[in-house]
Amino acid sequence: MYNIGDLIIYSGEGVCRVEAVGEASVTGASKDRLYYTLAPLYRTGKIFAPVDAGIFMRPVISRDEALDIIAKIPAAPAEVCDNRNIRFLSEHYQERMQRHDCLELVKLIKAVWSKRTIALKKGKKLGQIDERFMKRAEDMLYGELAVALDIPKDGVRDYIAASVGPICSEN
Numbered sequence: 124m125y126n127i128g129d130l131i132i133y134s135g136e137g138v139c140r141v142e143a144v145g146e147a148s149v150t151g152a153s154k155d156r157l158y159y160t161l162a163p164l165y166r167t168g169k170i171f172a173p174v175d176a177g178i179f180m181r182p183v184i185s186r187d188e189a190l191d192i193i194a195k196i197p198a199a200p201a202e203v204c205d206n207r208n209i210r211f212l213s214e215h216y217q218e219r220m221q222r223h224d225c226l227e228l229v230k231l232i233k234a235v236w237s238k239r240t241i242a243l244k245k246g247k248k249l250g251q252i253d254e255r256f257m258k259r260a261e262d263m264l265y266g267e268l269a270v271a272l273d274i275p276k277d278g279v280r281d282y283i284a285a286s287v288g289p290i291c292s293e294n
Contacts, residue, residue, distance in 0.1 A: 126141065131181060132183060132223055132267060147171040201237040
């Protein structure tokens with residue numbers, strides 16, 4: 124069970140702070156069930172999540188884990204999914220996002236970036252599904268790394284570039 128003040132990864136939302144544990148103060152919430160009141164770090168609003176619901180939650184990675192992930196970025200493979208079926212492509216990316224693993228997010232970002240580079244060389248644009256999932260992966264990855272490293276989210280890309288070089292490059 125998480126405590127008030129803990130920073131956790133909550134499902135597809137990303138980093139949230141546990142603000143309360145107890146009855147939810149929303150209409151329709153069960154009075155005999157415990158809820159986490161979560162505050163997303165990178166958007167406004169509140170989330171009321173049943174403690175026992177089985178929704179994915181885990182603690183934010185440590186500083187050492189973040190540094191280890193960053194060190195592994197250059198060797199992380201870019202496994203490009205060339206399937207043009209929108210449903211298959213979306214499921215492929217969603218399955219990787221649902222692993223809630225920072226290194227998997229790095230691989231996804233690198234794969235889509237590679238796909239973008241190939242498309243641009245052919246005079247084409249990257250598909251919306253690819254763009255959308257790359258943005259989501261970047262948001263999730265940079266949000267968690269920012270908290271673990273105690274730096275602003277918008278400074279993570281530069282921190283990574285200064286440490287090991289850019290996640291992706293135009294070359």
